[in-house]
Amino acid sequence: MYDEIQEIKAQYPRTRSAVLPALRIAQQRYGWLTPDALREVADALDETPAFCQSVASFYDMFHLAPVGRRLVEVCTNISCALVGAQQVLEAFEQELGIRAGETTDDGQVTLRALECAGGCGWGTVVAVDHRYREPVRPEDVPAIVQEVRDGG
């Protein structure tokens, strides 16, 4: 990973600018940004782990805690909220048996509420592993969960 990050570093005039792509590499490798992963990124960038963690914590797409194999995110920002995002989220909670922000006991699925996903014309937006489904209604939820569980 050290060498990979050096390559990215070389593309920017200031090495700090490489922190987001470097964090992404680390997350792809470890699944989430473990303290050791953050230390590794920091070492490669010649920054402190605290700085890397601070940056990562600002962005929703970086995970500072373990997540499931699959990631289901429901946009609950204003446009989606107006067309029933809360009901969609609750449907997922019921179907998966967990609350938003939690991971199923088998470690398969993590459910999260998401800030605006940029699909305001097609609410409610649901992202499964960052691939959008839109619009999603509460009645669509069981099929999506089944699909996710089946590995689709």
Add this chain to the structure above:
Amino acid sequence: MPELVTLTIDDREVQVPKGTGLVETAMGAGIEIPVFCYEPRLGPAVGACRMCLVEIEGMPKLQAGCTMTAQDGLVVRTAATSDKAAQGQNATLEFLLLNHPLDCPVCDKGGECPLQDLTFRYGPGTTRMVFPKRTFDKPIPISPTIALDRERCILCYRCTRFSEGVAEDHQLVPRNRGAQTLITTFEEEPYRAPFSGNVIELCPVGALTSTQYRFEARPWEIQNVPTVCTMCPVGCNVTVTTREGKVKRILSRNHPEVDQGWLCDKGRFAFSHLRAEDRVTQPLRRVRRRGFATISWEEALDETERVLRGAGGRIVTALSGSETIEHAYGLAKLLRTGLGAHSAVLPEETDVAIDAFRLPLSAIRGAELIVVVGDDPVAERAPVVDLWLKLARRGGAEVVTIGAAGSVLTAPGSAAQTCRELAGSGSELGRRLRESERAILIWSSPGGHGGAEIAALAGELGFAGKPGSGAFHLPATPNGRGVADAWAAASDDEGPNPEPIAVLVVSGDEAASDPHVRALAERAETVIAIVMFERVALGWADLVLPGTSYLERDGTAMNLEGRLQRLRRAAIPPVADELSWLSQLAARFGVDVSPYPAPVFEELAGTVYGGLTLGELGERAALAERAQIPAPAPDPDTEPARPSDGHYLNLLPYRPLFAGAAVERVPELQFQRPAAEVELSWDDAQRRGISSGDEVLVRSNGTSATLRARLNRRLLPGVVRIADEHARDLHATVEVTKP
């Protein structure tokens, strides 16, 4: 001359240079724009707290005054003349107070709290918040010296901006976003950095507090004494807070030319050494091999007199370089004129040649090219100088460090050779230094002949004729220059060769801890030690006279710039002041030493400081003009650098900032002391299959140490660096292996 602009604030016309911050512009006109997050020393304004809201003609919404600069024709109304601004500030405070606990009566900040003050003047008298306030675990230890109370935090980001943009340690950071933001360190590790304590002073509320000062005093029962820190040669100006005669905390006191209001953790937190359990409070006489018996002052003076009289002038004095000038002069006068003893071990070499290239430390900020020569990290020798270098670098200056871990790598111990090369015609960097009008040289290494080396280079480069270019020598002791001046001022006689040594007088705990002084002690018939801590003198001193701390002394000291500064007594020492008993002892030898520092200074200043008076020094001492001294010729004998043959590595020991008798006696500072580590270059570590964190065996002929390896990518291959307290008996070349 910068362009002047005219603007109106609260119907008053103000003229200032274009670009002046609106807060300063208003302040200059006697108008307050209240702030929390705004602090120009932290870099560009961020407008995080919204306390500074003002109404500006032509702009529909209130503006954050701190983010604006003076422009021609601007019409500004503050809360004093604008209802809209007043309502805005009132609402800002109401928001800030939503989750802020009302624990002012037990909060350390209470009584000296900007949030409390501004709420009183601009805020709502009542709250409309009917919900439970947000709570956190508290206090959270950010480090053993700093406690964090998250409930009180208003997220002004002053502390994290300091960590990121001033100290550049990037350890105290905001986590998460918006209202969920927390101030934190990585994985709750302690905030371990030399300047961490400054965040306590920057915090405008009671969120970051000092663990030493917590619940110790209320603002109305304290006294603040302006003095100068002499824990290192920078001489930062400080305010010492005392309550009932005891030192409770130390705050920075902004001297814009010296410290810019920053203070390192050693200067801030080390004061509790005053109350060390082994503090010498009575004169002691050695009994048995490792024991002391208390004696009275009368006995002590009789004994000292008897020993000194019997020495026949065969006396050697070892000084620490932490004495005040007056104290050193009193001692010198007694020993030199009263006893004809002229042999001294001065703490370090000093040379006036550096005075020809004198500049205030603040000149570093304005330099365009700075070259630091030497193997020692600047932060370990003179911490605040490192902050000036960082400020210069952020401002666009080029900072080149030449040493075993520098931006240009050289063999350890080759600083003098580097100077020679820079002075030579073949050096490109030397040419640029010569051409620049604002270039600065800094010597950060042991040796250097008290500044003569770097002064010789500055002379060769033609700095004498350039008021913007100068040179600094970072000495090892806080007041070595002043002590040497005092010693010289007392007499210019030469003495007899004190061999064998009849009496060794050791002044101060630093000299008493010095291995060279200890070696001398073994050859001396009698050792008199003037120390603060009993354990320092145990087992080798015959007579111990109690010493005092810089916080207990009145007097003067000279810092690395050559600036004479005034120390004031903040706490009454638990023992007689050195000058008072020196005066009595001197009288027995017919020598007149005043027991008070002011007449002593007057006496010696006539000889060495051109008749300067204490009054002229004031609370923020000015720097004397550059001296007109011909630059010394460079010393031709430079020690050749030791090459490494790959198997054996060159040991580069360094003296860490957090070390010494005082620091060892402060429990809260132990975490700052250097870990038992050996720094290895990447190459050397790879070759030996060592990774960071491994336990390794460092061995030299007959001695060895087990240390943890730390990889330093900046270190020259062939060199290992170890703090001297962990390097102890290791020789100059070592082997490093995995056990």
